[in-house]
Amino acid sequence: MKKSLAAALALVALVVATVLATGATAAPTRSQAGTLTGAGATFPFPLISKWIPEVGKAYDINITYSPVGSGGGISAITARTVDFGASDAPLSSSQLDACKGCVVIPWALSATSVPYNIPGINGRLRLTGPLLAQIYMGEISNWNDQRLRAINPGRNLPDLKITPVFRSDGSGTTYNFTEYLSSVSRPWNDKVGFNTSVSFPTGVGARGSAGVAGVVRNTPGALTYVDVAYSLANKFSFATMRNSAGKYTTPGLRGIQAALSQLPNKVTSLSQLKIVNPPRSAGPLAYPIVTFTYVIVPTQSNKAADLRRFIYWAVTQGQKFGPPLLFQPLPKTVQAFAYREIKKIQGGT
């Protein structure tokens, strides 16, 4: 009995020793220069996975990224268990305080479209932000509603129930869409607000862009919001949205570029990057539902050099990988802002 116990203990000791040994060999490689670990949003993940091998080739930096979600990314970088975090929503001031010396850098840009499924309607339907908010609050529930017919003259809108479809998972697209609704509709801002997921008063939730797209495709009368590139790739009809200049615009490259024209020549703070519902001065083409997604980096890091190289590459050469994957290239002013922020990353040791 004693002997068997001793053997069992020996076995346990062996297992522990093996684990320790492998742990010990893994530890130094992790802190070695040339490797970066990141965690955060799932939304930019396709773009980041495209970047990883390219950066590896260019600078011999080995990057791993875990798409654990924006919240997880923020917690991880706050606790410094990763070298960089990524988030769909910019950090709130309390989150920024908690992160103790972090910079938030915009590194990708995207726009949200509003596709719909109305049998027999060809061409683009017109929508306004306030009406969209009323649809998602259940106050407008039929396509032949007077308010919808008023802005779509000459169109025979059917007597069909509107099914608003939303993302049931947390997503940057939801953040962008609800931020827009909050900025154009006071009732929406008071009752619902904006976040990566909100409590939608009515409608059907589905998981992921593919999920909402699937529901819309199969439900006559449904309407939803997805990334523009997703709409384009799936040949959805999507609405033209009225902007502050009173014009109906599409989320094409020109519409997005126009929305960015309101950015100051020299961007100095993150709050200037809130670009939903651009003012009248942005011009008649400006599309109103556009957003940035961000990388979060500590200003003190013993991998500062590699972080600077990687993020600089991402906001410059990396941008050309964006368009096929749902992202628009960053405008020059934002790139310049990003450079200045990147310079704040300093070596700790």
Add this chain to the structure above:
Amino acid sequence: MTTVTQDPAAPGPSLESRGIRLGDVLFRGVAIVAAAAATALLGLIAYKVIEQAWPAIEHFGLSFVWTEAWNPVEDQYGALTFIYGTVVTSVIALLLATPISIAIALFLTEIAPRRIASPIATLVELLAAIPSVVLGLWGILVFGPWVAENLEPWLEKWLGFIPLFGGTFYQAGMLPAALVLTIMIVPITSAICRELFSRTPRDLTDGALALGSTRWEAIRGVMFAYAAPGIAAAVLLGLGRAFGEAIAVAQVIGGSDHINVSLFAPADTLGARIASQYQGATSPLQQGSLLYLGAILMVISLVTNVCAQLIVRRFEKQRRAV
């Protein structure tokens, strides 16, 4: 001095016994380590879930369990909608899957000729091999629309006087989720039932038949009685599967934050909410609340398992008494 009579050059038996003892000791060690590791892992997971959920447990207390709210903007969270959704989808799935599974098992063991039985059994078991995310996609693209266009209008026509079967038809809601869960648990329960029925001693059923009972009477009186505790266990195993399923449900249930009376309307379950929102959670309280949902799910599963064991034990006692 017995050793004197032994030939020292032939230590065969003692070596052999030493070999056996070494094997025994090793086996014992491996078994102990495996059992201890599994227990420790479960303990660690439970600890970690509660630790991560702590911000929410501290903030909301127990009232979280009966609060119907999920508002990430206001950071207000409660579990009632999801507990309700979990229980209702699982119970419906169970009510449908149990008779279907028993029928399949009886068909395969009693009715079908062996030539047909074994391929059908394999096919039913293959259902369990479909990844749940694929089943969920099928739910969104094919099954959900069918439910909304055919099944729900039919149910409303015949049962519409019950509020559960009224209101607007949705292709993503409680009913499609419950039906997808049914499809997921049938293979498990039917496989176990088949095993149980085929192990019923032949002489018992033969005896019943010889005494003049019909085939159905023999099945009901002998096979069911013999297999009852096993069937109960199989059903509860299926229930555990239904409680815990996250991805497929998240895809077809419609992610509602509110409790709706109608089974057609969108709802949400504990597992589905965690699966869909954990990655996008931005505030620590939202993350904590999602893990709080996970802790509730663990408690519900634990209670179900304990109940299952009590039921099985009760059946066993009854059988012994008979």
